[in-house]
Amino acid sequence: MLRRTVLGSLLATPALTGGPVAGARAQSWPERPVRIIVPFPPGGSNDTVARIIQPRLQEILGRPVVVDNRGGASGSVGSTETARAAPDGHTWLLANDTLAGNETLMSLPYRVMDAFTFCSVLGTCPYALTAHPSTPFRTLQQVIEAARARPDTLNYATTGAGSLAHVAAVLLQQRGDFRLVHVPYRGGGPALQDAVAGHVPLFMSNIVIILPHIREHRLIPVGVSTAGPSRFLPNVPTFASQGFPGFEALTYWVMVGPAGIPAPINQRMQQALRQVLSEPAVQARMAEQGAEIVASTPAETETFIRNEIAKWGEVIRTNNIRAES
Numbered sequence: 001m002l003r004r005t006v007l008g009s010l011l012a013t014p015a016l017t018g019g020p021v022a023g024a025r026a027q028s029w030p031e032r033p034v035r036i037i038v039p040f041p042p043g044g045s046n047d048t049v050a051r052i053i054q055p056r057l058q059e060i061l062g063r064p065v066v067v068d069n070r071g072g073a074s075g076s077v078g079s080t081e082t083a084r085a086a087p088d089g090h091t092w093l094l095a096n097d098t099l100a101g102n103e104t105l106m107s108l109p110y111r112v113m114d115a116f117t118f119c120s121v122l123g124t125c126p127y128a129l130t131a132h133p134s135t136p137f138r139t140l141q142q143v144i145e146a147a148r149a150r151p152d153t154l155n156y157a158t159t160g161a162g163s164l165a166h167v168a169a170v171l172l173q174q175r176g177d178f179r180l181v182h183v184p185y186r187g188g189g190p191a192l193q194d195a196v197a198g199h200v201p202l203f204m205s206n207i208v209i210i211l212p213h214i215r216e217h218r219l220i221p222v223g224v225s226t227a228g229p230s231r232f233l234p235n236v237p238t239f240a241s242q243g244f245p246g247f248e249a250l251t252y253w254v255m256v257g258p259a260g261i262p263a264p265i266n267q268r269m270q271q272a273l274r275q276v277l278s279e280p281a282v283q284a285r286m287a288e289q290g291a292e293i294v295a296s297t298p299a300e301t302e303t304f305i306r307n308e309i310a311k312w313g314e315v316i317r318t319n320n321i322r323a324e325s
Helices: 020-028 045-061 073-083 098-105 140-149 164-176 188-197 211-215 263-277 280-288 298-318
Strands: 034-038 065-069 091-095 116-131 155-158 181-184 202-206 220-224 250-258
Touching: 020 263, 034 045, 034 073, 045 065, 045 091, 045 116, 045 188, 045 250, 045 263, 045 280, 073 091, 073 098, 073 250, 091 098, 091 116, 098 164, 098 298, 116 140, 116 164, 116 211, 116 263, 116 298, 140 220, 155 164, 155 188, 164 181, 164 202, 164 298, 188 202, 250 263, 250 298, 263 280, 263 298
Parallel strands: 034 065, 034 091, 155 181, 155 202
Antiparallel strands: 091 250, 116 202, 116 220, 116 250
């Protein structure tokens, strides 16, 4: 089942349309391989989701689909490359929450709502704070007590400065009156490697890349960011239930292209993605990773990203969170 209700706050907007010329172009699209830019290194959640959908997507489109990792600057390197690409439907970006957060955190050569064509939110998933088994931490309260006893000495990794994992961790620290040391990485893959190896004691990450390691007890979850219990980590207490009422933070994966892609091509891409995400084998693989499927429409996707920019921009400004922190 496609979990469209995840985006229940979206506003209804008119369907996108295109003229005869755009319609004709959509019929012949794609005319060559389709490139999906992943703005993080291999091994992270964006890369994982891209490679789950890639085989069936290229079968449906009838052309090769190439996953192209372009990591750097909290996802903005790949985003900038996408924004500058030709709007012919052959270059897309599989972005995450940094697409919205970077709008406030960074000085970018583009404005998100002007620079992209919005196609579909593929899915969402929660964050979890995990500890390496070699540490004494088995509960969030133990982490908080250790941090209060020795402020600014306990390290935690995230996928990058200004990522939603970082922003959410800052909110936890401010609301809980404790201080950790942020160790930003250039994506989930490198951060995961160091977390599993024990080079950094704590790791705040969406659960896509860490769920297998939690199941194998290579990482110990001490809290999850859903409002209520997560079906993927049913025995892990939420942050909300551990002294942070109302706390919720979800990551997401969204497909966008450069601004100006003809609406019929964008609709065809969204329909192809929806078909991929409706298939039981793909749904099973996404569920194995801890991801809830959404498959939103282009209009819903545009509204969702606009709301995310406003929501997290307010948090970032209020808490003076910086991309280099």
